Amino acid sequence: MSDTTPIDLGLGILDHQLIDSEGRRCGKVDDLELEGGADSEPRVAAILTGPGAWRGRGRIGALLARLARGRTVRVPWSEVEGVEAGVRLRKPAAELRLGRGDRRAEAWIEKLPGASLE
Amino acid sequence: MKNIFGIALGILAAIGGFVDIGDIVFNVEAGATFGYQLLWAVVIGVGGIITYAEMCGRVAAVSERAVFDAVRERLGFGVGFVALVSGQLVNLLTIAAEIGGIAIVLQLLSGLPYRALLVLAVIGLAIVLWLLPFGWIERLFGYGGLALLVFAVAAVKLNPDWGEVAHGFVPSTGSGSLAVYGYFVVGLIGAATIPYEVYFYSSGAVEERWRPKDLGMNKANAIIGYCLGGFLSFALMISAGALLLPHGISAEFLGTVALVAQAPLGEIGLLLALIGILFAVSGAAIDSGFSGAYNVAQFFGWEWGKYRKHAGAPQFTIAWFVMLVLGFLIVVTGVDPVLVTEVSVIFSVVALPLTYIPIFLVANDRAYMGRYRNGRLANAFGGFYLVVIAIIAVAAIPLMILSNMGQG
Numbered sequence: 001m002s003d004t005t006p007i008d009l010g011l012g013i014l015d016h017q018l019i020d021s022e023g024r025r026c027g028k029v030d031d032l033e034l035e036g037g038a039d040s041e042p043r044v045a046a047i048l049t050g051p052g053a054w055r056g057r058g059r060i061g062a063l064l065a066r067l068a069r070g071r072t073v074r075v076p077w078s079e080v081e082g083v084e085a086g087v088r089l090r091k092p093a094a095e096l097r098l099g100r101g102d103r104r105a106e107a108w109i110e111k112l113p114g115a116s117l118e
Numbered sequence: 119m120k121n122i123f124g125i126a127l128g129i130l131a132a133i134g135g136f137v138d139i140g141d142i143v144f145n146v147e148a149g150a151t152f153g154y155q156l157l158w159a160v161v162i163g164v165g166g167i168i169t170y171a172e173m174c175g176r177v178a179a180v181s182e183r184a185v186f187d188a189v190r191e192r193l194g195f196g197v198g199f200v201a202l203v204s205g206q207l208v209n210l211l212t213i214a215a216e217i218g219g220i221a222i223v224l225q226l227l228s229g230l231p232y233r234a235l236l237v238l239a240v241i242g243l244a245i246v247l248w249l250l251p252f253g254w255i256e257r258l259f260g261y262g263g264l265a266l267l268v269f270a271v272a273a274v275k276l277n278p279d280w281g282e283v284a285h286g287f288v289p290s291t292g293s294g295s296l297a298v299y300g301y302f303v304v305g306l307i308g309a310a311t312i313p314y315e316v317y318f319y320s321s322g323a324v325e326e327r328w329r330p331k332d333l334g335m336n337k338a339n340a341i342i343g344y345c346l347g348g349f350l351s352f353a354l355m356i357s358a359g360a361l362l363l364p365h366g367i368s369a370e371f372l373g374t375v376a377l378v379a380q381a382p383l384g385e386i387g388l389l390l391a392l393i394g395i396l397f398a399v400s401g402a403a404i405d406s407g408f409s410g411a412y413n414v415a416q417f418f419g420w421e422w423g424k425y426r427k428h429a430g431a432p433q434f435t436i437a438w439f440v441m442l443v444l445g446f447l448i449v450v451t452g453v454d455p456v457l458v459t460e461v462s463v464i465f466s467v468v469a470l471p472l473t474y475i476p477i478f479l480v481a482n483d484r485a486y487m488g489r490y491r492n493g494r495l496a497n498a499f500g501g502f503y504l505v506v507i508a509i510i511a512v513a514a515i516p517l518m519i520l521s522n523m524g525q526g
């Protein structure tokens with residue numbers, strides 16, 4: 001993505017919707033992984049998503065992360081196509097190991113008659 | 119044509135979303151207790167829902183975000199989660215109350231046992247949601263709910279003192295117990311601004327892919343739709359005030375509401391009233407169930423939308439089904455649906471700030487909204503209503519206790 005528009009990480013990326021290359025919603029930006037630090041400019045290395053990533057989100061996040069016992073999926077920043085209404089990714093959700101809950105539930109719902117109705 | 123369908127969406131939101139069991143219960147009880155004195159509170163409530171529905175519709179059209187996208191982005195994970203839980207509790211109580219309302223109306227129509235009809239109601243709703251496309255659901259319940267207009271005819275036929283009615287539009291402290299009066303003020307404003315309406319409205323706008331060119335339609339929807347809902351609320355309160363108050367009849371049963379139309383209009387009035395209530399309450403059950411599914415999906419980032427196939431948004435599909443089942447489990451315990459209604463409205467008032475504040479913040483955000491952010495008018499109304507909401511949120515529970523839930 002272009003480096004010209006500044007984005008406020010707290011308000012502009014954190015907690016935003018992830019959208020895969022096929023336009024499907026596939027999680028939220030639950031946390032960010034920064035690299036660099038004291039002597040260099042910090043930059044976003046990856047988006048962290050999934051229940052494991054709630055650990056860093058205050059007491060409620062930590063509690064829910066422990067209850068959900070889910071994993072953290074790391075999406076390297078290089079997989080980000082652009083940031084608009086949501087964070088658009090370059091690949092389909094499955095390739096990035098995202099949207100697993102929806103895929104699992106789909107396997108169940110698909111078996112019901114009329115599952116392809118609106 | 120698209121505009122006409124857009125307006126129809128507003129009518130559904132008005133009847134199914136606006137006039138629901140909360141409005142029916144609070145307007146008729148207020149009329150039975152205080153006559154026309156509280157009409158002004160309905161005006162305040164309708165103004166609030168118009169202001170915030172317009173705002174969240176605009177946010178949806180411009181920034182492509184529904185309410186719980188905004189809630190999470192603005193309040194963060196922790197506070198956002200508190201907003202989610204409180205919103206879901208209210209949604210659940212609301213859907214429970216609506217399902218109970220459906221069963222009561224079916225019982226009045228058929229004489230069959232209440233619990234069997236609860237089962238029938240929830241199965242009926244699930245089948246409708248599974249089989250019918252959204253447009254059909256909209257039209258079915260939107261137009262069916264228009265039978266409630268019978269209360270407007272009833273109000274005129276009951277020949278109220280129109281001077282007194284006009285007086286009711288001027289805010290006053292009312293006669294009688296201040297705590298009971300205050301309880302009804304909170305209840306009437308709360309019933310009008312109940313948050314599932316904005317969840318549903320904004321999510322629908324994102325699903326329909328509204329864009330800035332649709333902002334005129336958004337404004338028309340919000341104003342026409344909710345004014346029509348407000349008009350029906352007036353009709354309910356005026357007819358209850360004209361009939362029930364002079365006879366000293368209280369309105370703690372939903373059946374009493376139908377009597378308000380039967381007394382002046384006979385059997386046909388009764389039938390139309392019951393049909394109108396049935397469709398309005400069913401539509402509201404669907405809206406509040408969907409709202410629960412929208413909220414949880416938006417908070418956790420799942421795929422969502424009634425416009426997707428069921429298997430295309432599977433966790434969302436499961437979520438609305440779970441909402442229906444949990445709502446059913448609450449009322450099948452035998453708890454009085456009218457009581458559940460009142461509790462849901464009062465608790466929704468407490469939870470209201472967590473819904474409206476993030477909408478207000480996002481609607482003012484230049485980065486999200488650009489030149490479509492709130493103008494002076496929207497901010498004047500929006501700010502005014504934040505104050506109103508803060509006051510009634512603080513007052514709601516004390517007034518509920520002090521007034522013994524309006525019983526005095």
